[in-house]
Amino acid sequence: MPIHLLYSSISGNTRAFVKKLTEYAETQGHFTLIPIEISDATADIIETSPFFALVPTYLDGGNGIDNGVFEILTDPLREQLEIPENQQNLLGIIGSGNKNFNAQYILTARRYAVQFKVPLIANYELRGTSNDVQRVYEAIQQRLTEVQSSHN
Numbered sequence: 245m246p247i248h249l250l251y252s253s254i255s256g257n258t259r260a261f262v263k264k265l266t267e268y269a270e271t272q273g274h275f276t277l278i279p280i281e282i283s284d285a286t287a288d289i290i291e292t293s294p295f296f297a298l299v300p301t302y303l304d305g306g307n308g309i310d311n312g313v314f315e316i317l318t319d320p321l322r323e324q325l326e327i328p329e330n331q332q333n334l335l336g337i338i339g340s341g342n343k344n345f346n347a348q349y350i351l352t353a354r355r356y357a358v359q360f361k362v363p364l365i366a367n368y369e370l371r372g373t374s375n376d377v378q379r380v381y382e383a384i385q386q387r388l389t390e391v392q393s394s395h396n
């Protein structure tokens with residue numbers, strides 16, 4: 245069964261990572277990953293089977309910890325995940341960001357995991373390395389196995 249990857253990408257890093265991840269999955273032959281980019285212009289998407297979300301971080305102002313969180317640019321993705329059918333089928337979040345942001349590193353993904361009550365299964369910086377691609381692929385595989393065995 246193909247697994248959808250919903251993601252947003254403003255400066256192209258997440259798009260580049262998702263492309264590498266999808267290509268890597270093809271070489272492994274266990275499951276197919278299908279990238280779906282979400283932008284302002286995307287109509288509502290209803291996911292009817294298990295999928296994952298890749299979430300970059302864009303915070304503007306506030307330190308995100310005790311000083312407010314002002315998320316910019318990732319709202320279209322959040323709105324898609326808030327659709328009830330999608331909340332039911334979301335299996336996990338993969339966060340990305342830049343460690344220079346210290347405590348705010350991948351904060352948007354961490355907040356989504358809490359909001360949507362799903363695990364944050366992996367994280368990586370910027371466009372990710374080939375090591376990150378392999379690690380994220382394995383995290384997806386492990387989560388799929390976990391969910392399958394809990395249904396048996």
Ligand SMILES: Cc1cc2nc3c(=O)[nH]c(=O)nc-3n(C[C@H](O)[C@H](O)[C@H](O)COP(=O)(O)O)c2cc1C
Nearest residue numbers: 253254255256257258300301303341342345349350
């Ligand atoms: C205005 C701005 C704010 C950012 N804020 C954060 C942040 O708070 N935490 C973090 O981990 N990364 C932050 N980043 C880094 C981005 O999440 C990172 O560059 C990511 O790879 C961007 O993904 P994209 O190119 O797919 O849009 C910020 C980047 C920009 C340009």
